[in-house]
Amino acid sequence: xxxxxxxxxGARAPAMDRRGFLTxxxxxxxxxxAMPLVGRSAVVHAQAATPPTTQQLANAYVQVGTDGSITLWxxxxxxxxxxxxxxxxxxxxxxxxxxxxxxxxxxxxxxxVSYLTGGSSAVSRRYGTLRNAAAAAxxxxxxxxxxxxxxxxxxxxxxxxxxxxxxxxxxxxVTTWPYSALATxxxxxxxxxxxxxxxxxKFRLIGQPVPRVDIPSKVDGSAKYGIDTWLPNMVxxxxxxxxxxxxxxxSTPSKPSGAVAVVPCKASDTRGAVxxxxxxAVAVVASNTxxxxxxxxxxxxxxxxxxxxxxxxxxxxLAQAQGLMAGGQALCAEPAxxxxxxxxxxxxxxxxxVKAALGTPTIDATYTLPYLAHATxxxxxxxxxxxxxxxxxxxxxxxxxxxQAAAWVQQTAAGLTGVAPTQIxxxxxxxxxxxxxxxxxxxxxxxxxxxxxxxxxxxxxxxREEDFAHDxxxxxxxxxxxxxxxxxxxxxxxxxxxxxxxxxQRGWLPPGAVDSQATEGxxxxxxxxxxxxxxxxxxxxxxxxxxxxxxxxxxxxFAVESMIDELARAAGADPFQFRYDNMTDDRARAVLxxxxxxxxxxxxxxxxxxxxxxxxxxxxxxxxxxxxxxxxPSAGSMKVNRIACVVDCGTVINPDSVQAQMQGGIxxxxxxxxxxxxxxxxxxxxxxxxxxxxxxxxxxxPQITVQIMQSTNPPSGIGxxxxxxxxxxxxxxxxxxxxxxxxxxxxxxxxxxxxxx
Amino acid sequence: xxxxxxxGVSHSVNVDGSxxxxxxLRDVLGLTGTKYGxxxxxxxxxxxxxxxQPEKSCDMDTSEAAGKTIVTIEGLSANRSHPAQxxxxxxxxxxxxxxxxxxIMACAGAMQAGHHGNEILSEMNNICVCGTYAxxxxxxxxx
Ligand code: FES
Ligand code: FES
Numbered sequence: 001x002x003x004x005x006x007x008x009x010g011a012r013a014p015a016m017d018r019r020g021f022l023t024x025x026x027x028x029x030x031x032x033x034a035m036p037l038v039g040r041s042a043v044v045h046a047q048a049a050t051p052p053t054t055q056q057l058a059n060a061y062v063q064v065g066t067d068g069s070i071t072l073w074x075x076x077x078x079x080x081x082x083x084x085x086x087x088x089x090x091x092x093x094x095x096x097x098x099x100x101x102x103x104x105x106x107x108x109x110x111x112x113v114s115y116l117t118g119g120s121s122a123v124s125r126r127y128g129t130l131r132n133a134a135a136a137a138x139x140x141x142x143x144x145x146x147x148x149x150x151x152x153x154x155x156x157x158x159x160x161x162x163x164x165x166x167x168x169x170x171x172x173x174v175t176t177w178p179y180s181a182l183a184t185x186x187x188x189x190x191x192x193x194x195x196x197x198x199x200x201x202k203f204r205l206i207g208q209p210v211p212r213v214d215i216p217s218k219v220d221g222s223a224k225y226g227i228d229t230w231l232p233n234m235v236x237x238x239x240x241x242x243x244x245x246x247x248x249x250x251s252t253p254s255k256p257s258g259a260v261a262v263v264p265c266k267a268s269d270t271r272g273a274v275x276x277x278x279x280x281a282v283a284v285v286a287s288n289t290x291x292x293x294x295x296x297x298x299x300x301x302x303x304x305x306x307x308x309x310x311x312x313x314x315x316x317x318l319a320q321a322q323g324l325m326a327g328g329q330a331l332c333a334e335p336a337x338x339x340x341x342x343x344x345x346x347x348x349x350x351x352x353x354v355k356a357a358l359g360t361p362t363i364d365a366t367y368t369l370p371y372l373a374h375a376t377x378x379x380x381x382x383x384x385x386x387x388x389x390x391x392x393x394x395x396x397x398x399x400x401x402x403x404q405a406a407a408w409v410q411q412t413a414a415g416l417t418g419v420a421p422t423q424i425x426x427x428x429x430x431x432x433x434x435x436x437x438x439x440x441x442x443x444x445x446x447x448x449x450x451x452x453x454x455x456x457x458x459x460x461x462x463x464r465e466e467d468f469a470h471d472x473x474x475x476x477x478x479x480x481x482x483x484x485x486x487x488x489x490x491x492x493x494x495x496x497x498x499x500x501x502x503x504x505q506r507g508w509l510p511p512g513a514v515d516s517q518a519t520e521g522x523x524x525x526x527x528x529x530x531x532x533x534x535x536x537x538x539x540x541x542x543x544x545x546x547x548x549x550x551x552x553x554x555x556x557x558f559a560v561e562s563m564i565d566e567l568a569r570a571a572g573a574d575p576f577q578f579r580y581d582n583m584t585d586d587r588a589r590a591v592l593x594x595x596x597x598x599x600x601x602x603x604x605x606x607x608x609x610x611x612x613x614x615x616x617x618x619x620x621x622x623x624x625x626x627x628x629x630x631x632x633p634s635a636g637s638m639k640v641n642r643i644a645c646v647v648d649c650g651t652v653i654n655p656d657s658v659q660a661q662m663q664g665g666i667x668x669x670x671x672x673x674x675x676x677x678x679x680x681x682x683x684x685x686x687x688x689x690x691x692x693x694x695x696x697x698x699x700x701x702p703q704i705t706v707q708i709m710q711s712t713n714p715p716s717g718i719g720x721x722x723x724x725x726x727x728x729x730x731x732x733x734x735x736x737x738x739x740x741x742x743x744x745x746x747x748x749x750x751x752x753x754x755x756x757x
Numbered sequence: 758x759x760x761x762x763x764x765g766v767s768h769s770v771n772v773d774g775s776x777x778x779x780x781x782l783r784d785v786l787g788l789t790g791t792k793y794g795x796x797x798x799x800x801x802x803x804x805x806x807x808x809x810q811p812e813k814s815c816d817m818d819t820s821e822a823a824g825k826t827i828v829t830i831e832g833l834s835a836n837r838s839h840p841a842q843x844x845x846x847x848x849x850x851x852x853x854x855x856x857x858x859x860x861i862m863a864c865a866g867a868m869q870a871g872h873h874g875n876e877i878l879s880e881m882n883n884i885c886v887c888g889t890y891a892x893x894x895x896x897x898x899x900x
Contacts, residue, residue, distance in 0.1 A: 230789065377886040666888065
């Protein structure tokens, strides 16, 4: 996703005070580094100087201890993407320390270090900032050494393995100091203008497949996820939502035997604000999680159902979308509406010219994509401990959550408890998968509400069935594309996406504006499309929608790259050649070319019964091309045998993490393309667990080869971009294999668990 | 009151006999390495060894587990020295890591039954939403 800067900045910038530094218990040099929102120049802040202002977007704490420790305070969320390690590599590179000398620690909510983990930005957006911060720390340590020698000539100094070395220019005698011996003195030095950033050609660690710091704890059970939080005297809670989306509690059920309490829970929005008048769930509290879950599941509750469920019913939503596709007012996303026009008026203005240019379209195709659940391996869970005064007033609050948005967790708790944010500590645990689900505050809000009610430490864990039924889903979308060819070139292109507004549902979208989440991946395409228009029609359905790995690109890449393939076929052209012929973007062309070469060894000699397909897409600044080899062992099935994947993500921090994210993105996309689908009947979700929401198993796994483009561009995202091209590549291969063009996902609806047992 | 032998230590637990072993391990004994994923025997995140056999602990009653030898990820080795754990580190398998306790216990069970390499893979049917399967395939080749 690409979020407004204000949101990515962490939403709320609490007043910056010295406490933010002191709470870290720092001894020695702390460099809190802030990057102004505008402008190139860096503001570096040593412990003794003036704190940066709240207007500054800040990203990193680097701490050099007097005890020899080198610490990176990590303000994001580690959900498997390797962010902790990627940032530590950047730090170690510029601070001139060895890989095994760095420790990464999870920071609490802090105006400097905390950031929202989304948009594949965890490492890429912090690259420049952290390099500067680490280099500043190094230069401060060298400045400290200068005060010891009295020689201010920087060329007499070098730094390596957490040691500053000074060579006397006259005697050539060498003196060394470990960083720990300079740390205190360094804190009172001034950062020089020239940070002497390392020449990328001489990087020791950036670009190397160094082992990830979080992996050892993930093979022995010691890694602590949200669901693993354990406090003395804690009670355990499970949730039961109204099974019908939009329903509310009619009357509070009495406490079942064996339960500690039953607590009605109000609904909340993405930023944790309580939705007025909406008690949509009850929590059951018990002495262990299983008991709480069982009691919650068996609890009979009387709900007040919404007057109509048409907005939360798959069949009704499809019909509504079809109506809007034919006659709805579209908003123009591309070309950009000039001043004086609105997206709506500009769409109306442009449509006749595009229609005329299309004439009788060569292809007129409508693609349908389903709602998808996140189904993170770890269900949502949150633990809360509130300290009350003797009068029963909440005084302070501590929260453990697998969250992608720690600052919003703090805000959620402040709103519900009345406790000042400075008295609310948020511990971001490891996330057992995030995928965009754990930006939301619903589960955090519920846990805080329960802790307020029972006045005991409480851990809330959702049953998997609740996790599926009350997600904030990848939107359903209907996309119509019309295109006309002239001499093998695209002469006209009309693209219309009908889907719900993710930002709009959160109140983050001005009226009449285009939701960037809905259109990403459909604008700025690498193809010359002649006379063209890209439109979006908002679908006013009531299914809660949210950010799902790669967001709008997961939808639009399927429509765009399927259509490009359909056009290639209509032109009688090779799918690669057709793309080259219509392509205007050199970076895309290079990636496609590499994928062409990488796959050519097998692509042109596939055994009978196999076929290949290709697709390419950009998301979060990263280009990915994938070529798949599929076969059909029996009717109604598909075997994916092999995938060649080429990625250009700019400067590579850790190639092993890039490879892992491509492998993982492909699996995530295969789950979705082959089987993934949430359906709703009269407001009730039909798929409630993995037994009817199939996920790949190891025997479904194709052989994947990942190749990374060498690049000196700034780093771009890797967590999400592996997803978008896969579904269209499969559909393109399937059309080649069977002659049938699949325009509706998933390929195989209604799949079971895929388990043998 | 049931007596459970977990990782070589005997515990008396005071729970209803129908409580799944998973939740006794996690909420009573504090052994949180074993994970809850689905609760219906489909995902394998809760896999532990019971008398040497991989079992899904979300669907094993405490009364049934009583008296048997139970090994969880915490008890597989000291210092991550089990060959499967070593292979997982060498191949940098985990992403979020949440499924990996179950994966490693399934692998360890297959190894204990005398399987090697691809034979181990055919015994591993757990779900990994992060999609670490390619690396698991590589990791088991030397086992
Ligand atoms: S939690 Fe036991 S198999 Fe999923
Ligand atoms: S590593 Fe995340 S689910 Fe397997």
